[in-house]
Amino acid sequence: xxxxxxxxxxxxxxxxxxxxxxxxxxxxxxxxxxxxxxxxxxxxxxxxxxxxxxxxxxxxxxxxxxxxxxxxxxxxxxxxxxxxxxxxxxxxxxxxxxxxxxxxxxxxxxxxxxxxxxxxxxxxxxxxxxxxxxxxxxxxxxxxxxxxxxxxxxxxxxxxxxxxxxxxxxxxxxxxxxxxxxxxxxxxxxxxxxxxxxxxxxxxxxxxxxxxxxxxxxxxxxxxxxxxxxxxxxxxxxxxxxxxxxxxxxxxxxxxxxxxxxxxxxxxxxxxxxxxxxxxxxxxxxxxxxxxxxxxxxxxxxxxxxxxxxxxxxxxxxxxxxxxxx
Numbered sequence: 542x543x544x545x546x547x548x549x550x551x552x553x554x555x556x557x558x559x560x561x562x563x564x565x566x567x568x569x570x571x572x573x574x575x576x577x578x579x580x581x582x583x584x585x586x587x588x589x590x591x592x593x594x595x596x597x598x599x600x601x602x603x604x605x606x607x608x609x610x611x612x613x614x615x616x617x618x619x620x621x622x623x624x625x626x627x628x629x630x631x632x633x634x635x636x637x638x639x640x641x642x643x644x645x646x647x648x649x650x651x652x653x654x655x656x657x658x659x660x661x662x663x664x665x666x667x668x669x670x671x672x673x674x675x676x677x678x679x680x681x682x683x684x685x686x687x688x689x690x691x692x693x694x695x696x697x698x699x700x701x702x703x704x705x706x707x708x709x710x711x712x713x714x715x716x717x718x719x720x721x722x723x724x725x726x727x728x729x730x731x732x733x734x735x736x737x738x739x740x741x742x743x744x745x746x747x748x749x750x751x752x753x754x755x756x757x758x759x760x761x762x763x764x765x766x767x768x769x770x771x772x773x774x775x776x777x778x779x780x781x782x783x784x785x786x787x788x789x790x791x792x793x794x795x796x797x798x799x800x801x802x803x804x805x806x807x808x809x810x811x812x813x814x815x816x817x818x819x820x821x822x823x824x825x826x827x828x829x830x831x832x833x834x835x836x837x838x839x840x841x842x843x844x845x846x847x848x849x850x851x852x853x854x855x856x857x858x859x860x861x862x863x864x865x866x867x
Contacts, residue, residue, distance in 0.1 A: 556585045560595060572603050590619035590628060597631045604740055609635040610644070617651070624653045630694070630719045637695040638716055638742070642666065649694055666693050673733055675725050676717050678707040680737040685709075686725070694719065696742055702749060702777040702835035705866035711775050711837035712745035747774065749867040750836040750843055754778075757830055757857035764858075765834070765850045772846060774838040780829070840865070 563578035583592040593616035600609035613632035633648035646666050649656050657668040671691035678685045687701035703709040721734030756762040762778050769776035851858045
């Protein structure tokens with residue numbers, strides 16, 4: 542994160558000492574003390590874009606978006622190159638947090654991305670077609686990696702059903718950082734970046750429920766997920782989609798999901814009796830009918846959805862212990 546000036550002349554030793562000490566304090570979570578040092582560094586070398594880039598980073602860590610935007614704009618005004626500078630990416634994140642769409646468009650275009658519409662447009666920069674990605678919710682706490690759809694370079698719509706410990710819901714939009722930490726590789730070999738959540742950008746009104754299913758086969762389980770999707774909501778079999786990973790594994794290049802099968806994933810740190818492909822495995826049995834399932838649906842709909850699923854095949858399906866958890 543420490544960027545030192547390369548143009549005109551080298552920054553002073555005092556600037557370097559203040560900046561080094563500031564980033565040590567940032568690593569310890571001492572943002573106020575770090576801010577005083579980075580402000581001093583900017584006073585020492587106000588012509589240096591890195592002085593303002595570092596301040597913009599600090600304000601991003603603090604979620605002080607007005608200050609992050611102001612410092613970021615000073616940084617880009619001092620750049621000695623036209624496109625691709627990370628300074629513009631930070632400006633784009635701050636502008637997105639503030640819903641300053643003309644500036645967000647300008648920032649992504651200056652970084653070198655194609656943004657549909659006019660750079661001065663007042664609306665969100667939609668239609669960038671950035672595809673799918675994973676996002677790590679609550680990265681500093683009980684982190685959870687979920688799948689989502691990238692709306693633009695700084696926002697992801699959550700399409701998985703997060704566990705209640707994350708405090709996040711299906712359908713929420715989260716602001717995320719620009720540098721990925723890890724990848725998830727699908728069975729087809731496609732790799733997707735894992736971005737760290739910065740903060741919640743738009744909440745979802747749809748609650749999360751947990752329910753115990755009796756699903757005789759995988760097809761029975763799949764039928765509930767399809768039924769929920771057809772209704773415009775979601776259901777997810779947490780028994781097979783959740784893996785417990787250490788931080789090192791989570792931030793590395795990982796297969797996205799081993800599911801239920803004979804292969805035992807060496808990176809899965811779950812235990813018998815807990816969610817995850819290993820935790821729901823029994824000797825000689827690849828499918829366990831009792832499944833812990835997350836459902837994202839409005840309260841008036843969720844019971845009817847489950848009852849309709851059972852009614853389609855009452856001999857092979859049942860549910861119990863429905864509870865709203867987030």
